[in-house]
Amino acid sequence: MNSMQPTFTSIREARRWASLFLQQHQREPRVADLLLEHFLNWTPSQLLAYDNEPMPEEVKRDFVQSVRQHVDTGVPVQHLTGIGHFYGREFQVNKDVLIPRPETEELVLGVIDFIRAKNLKAPKIVDLGTGSGVIAITLAAELPGSDVRGVDLSEEALRIAEKNAAQHGTDVRFYQGDFLESLVEESFDVIVSNPPYIAHSEKEQMDDTVVDFDPGMALFAEEEGLAAYKTILTQVTHMKKKPKCIAFEIGHEQGESVTALFDALLPELFTEVRQDINGKDRMVFAFSR
Known part of the structure; x- marks a missing residue:
């Protein structure tokens, strides 16, 4: 099942797919937002305001891959983005x-x-x-x-x-x-x-x-x-x-x-x-x- 690409097109659908996928595998659903913000280079408020926008193809691939990697291995979001906040x-x-x-x-x-x-x-x-x-x-x-x-x-x-x-x-x-x-x-x-x-x-x-x-x-x-x-x-x-x-x-x-x-x-x-x-x-x- 993992090899199939999810079928979402909008950013909102991407977010929903990822949150659900993370939840099903006992991972934090919030990881979806953090990775989306990173790959789109958006702030949290942009993510909320523009979630009807279509998900750019090149972002989609990296986003899906990172979400799956986090689910499979537990790799921290901060390692996927290279950034920690303090x-x-x-x-x-x-x-x-x-x-x-x-x-x-x-x-x-x-x-x-x-x-x-x-x-x-x-x-x-x-x-x-x-x-x-x-x-x-x-x-x-x-x-x-x-x-x-x-x-x-x-x-x-x-x-x-x-x-x-x-x-x-x-x-x-x-x-x-x-x-x-x-x-x-x-x-x-x-x-x-x-x-x-x-x-x-x-x-x-x-x-x-x-x-x-x-x-x-x-x-x-x-x-x-x-x-x-x-x-x-x-x-x-x-x-x-x-x-x-x-x-x-x-x-x-x-x-x-x-x-x-x-x-x-x-x-x-x-x-x-x-x-x-x-x-x-x-x-x-x-x-x-």
Whole structure:
């Protein structure tokens, strides 16, 4: 059945065919709109206003192929379009980087709020495990005059991050390395990180869209998902000058264990666990007293 071309002619019919096809195969029907907007190069409101228009033949072929590919393999929409959205901006993404998640926007907002509340002029910020660069680049764009660095172990990820930084006209400096390793001599006001935090044992329960397409090194960590936090905090203990704020994204069951790591390694910091929009523990913020 898959080989037959669907018979729709208008954009509205294309949308209906795709939504239904996705639903029948337990995929998000909303993917239909995202792919249509991409292939037509339209905004969501154009899609609603002009859905009587005929579907252009060359768009139809690519659209149908992408919808089917998503159904068959779970390949994320962002890999089909090459674009991930974060904090109101578009970023290039591919298989070498984690697709940006809306929860991470709250981590960024927390950092921005801290810097504004403390009235820090030209703050020094480092984003550890920067991936596509979304956290570092967003902070640089939202906080003009700040000195922002990004670090990642993956050369491929840094290549994308550099492209994204240039595209947004931000002056972020990127380093290849293991978290703070090469920057331990420096001092920073804020350390922010969305590191790998999923335990390997949880892989079985995860969605194919994530497991098969997000890079494993961005998802999974040893020691029940706590290894990255332990590494970073141990590195911080070697810094001459401790940061004013450390902001971590965490797994929703890691609030207590990450707080315990802070208490063990950096007891002089004051920690708080914060929830995301869905009311799940999602961040640990630590402040110098």
